[in-house]
Amino acid sequence: MRQWLSRLPGIGRFFVTDVVESKRIESDSFPQLNAERERSRQLEEKLRQTQAEETSLRQQVEVLRQRGSDNEKNLKALEEMLSDPDRAQNAIVYYQLRDIWFACHGEINHLVTELAQHLEKEERHQQLARFRTEQEEEAARLDTQLRDVEEEHRMVLARKRKLEQELSRSQRFWHYFKRKRLEDEVAAARLEIEPVEQQLEDCRRRIRDVQDRGAPGYEGLSVEGRRHINLAAIALAQYLYLRFQKDSVVDMARGARNKPVHQAHFGPPEECLKIMRQIREVSGRWRADRERSEKVRRRTRYLSTRVKYKEKMQTVPDLRSVDTLQPSISTEGSEVVGDTTPMPVNVLEMDLWDLRKVFL
Incomplete structure (x- = not known):
């Protein structure tokens, strides 16, 4: 309802x-x-x-x-540890070993930063040089093409002017048929010159475009550049391992990196004092080595001939390709060779000195 x-x-x-x-x-x-x-x-x-x-x-x-x-x-x-005379020296050793660890990490990080700045500057310069070379080559090619078109344009213009002059001289009544032929040829020459003039303008425009073209922006380090830097980092990590392997300092430093101080135990005070002397000795030799840079460069070259990459864009080598460490590397002519039996030490797998944190 x-x-x-x-x-x-x-x-x-x-x-x-x-x-x-x-x-x-x-x-x-x-x-x-x-x-x-x-x-x-x-x-x-x-x-x-x-x-x-x-x-x-x-x-x-x-x-x-x-x-x-x-x-x-x-x-x-x-x-509590420092208040115990028998354990206090262990804490000092612990922090000295950690200082070695982070000093080595800082050394590798500094190398990576320095190399990255140098290679970036070098790649920028090379990219700009390639751009300018390509620009000059393209401009030269277009300039040659322009001269060819200008020559063709001059020939067409000369032919048109010649026909126009001949036409102007053929104005008598008995030149009637000749005049008709010349008028057709002049008209054809005028049509012929139009595409040539268009080609001329196109060439000039393309030359201007090439000259006004700006250099491309830099997109960052290349894969090859990052590979070289990462190999240098691995080479320095290996060098530092060899410097601190005496008396197992490298192993103790690795242990100090991965456990808290109250778990550190290196022995009684006398043993701790002995370890501290060892630390001063190997650390002093490392810092006093004036050939360090050359040794790392040589080791980097040696690694570059042996490492493998699983993928085209991969910048860190395959783990298995750095399975061993060559204690001594020398130069023979333009080649770098190992002098002794390789050691079964993989600094990449160990992530020694926090190596993976510095990779690019």
């Missing part, structure tokens, strides 16, 4: 009850409600983002809290 009454003209609107809420809100008659609805949607989205950020911050706080708790425990353990 209500539906029937709602269809009556005039009074039907008083009996309509089923109006879809979404249609009422989205109606053009309620622009303010539509705006509030959009604002509500935006606020809900911001709320979700804020909740996600809050979760992330809570996780970071928890990590920092745990780190602080660990540091507090380590500090307490160190205080």
Whole structure:
């Protein structure tokens, strides 16, 4: 009954009850409600983002809290260690060994940074030189093409002028048929010169484009450059291993890198003093080696002839291709060769001196 009454003209609107809420809100008659609805949607989205950020911050706080708790425990353990006369010397050895580890890491990192700056400058210069050479060659080729087109243009113009001059001399009535022929030839010459002039303009435009062309931007070190730098880092890591292998200093430094101080134990005070003397001795020899740079360069060349890469764009050599370490490398003519039996030491697999952190 209500539906029937709602269809009556005039009074039907008083009996309509089923109006879809979404249609009422989205109606053009309620622009303010539509705006509030959009604002509500935006606020809900911001709320979700804020909740996600809050979760992330809570996780970071928890990590920092745990780190602080660990540091507090380590500090307490160190205080107890230093208060014990029999263990205090172990802490000193521990930090001296860590100093060696991070000094070697800093040495490798410095080499990588220095080489990267040098090679980047060199590659930029080479790229610019190649661009200028290619630009000059293309400009020379276009200039030759321009001269050819100019010569053709001069020949066509000369032929047209000659025909025009001959036509101007053929104005007697008995030159009627000759004049008709010359008029056709002049018209053909004028048509012939148009594409030549277009070629001329195209050549000049292309020459201008080549001359105005800017050098391409430098996109960073090449794969070959990064490979060379990474090999130099491996070579220096091997060199440092050989310098600190005496009395197992390198192994002790590696152990000190990977465990907390309160777990360090190198023996009684007398043994710790002996280790400290060994550390001073090998560290002094390393720092006093004036041939270090040449040895690392020679070792880098030696590695470059032996390492392999699994992929075309790979910049770190395959792990198995640096499975051994050649203790001594010398130069024979233009070649570098190993002088002794290789050692089964893989500095890359060991991640010695935090080597992987410096790779490009």
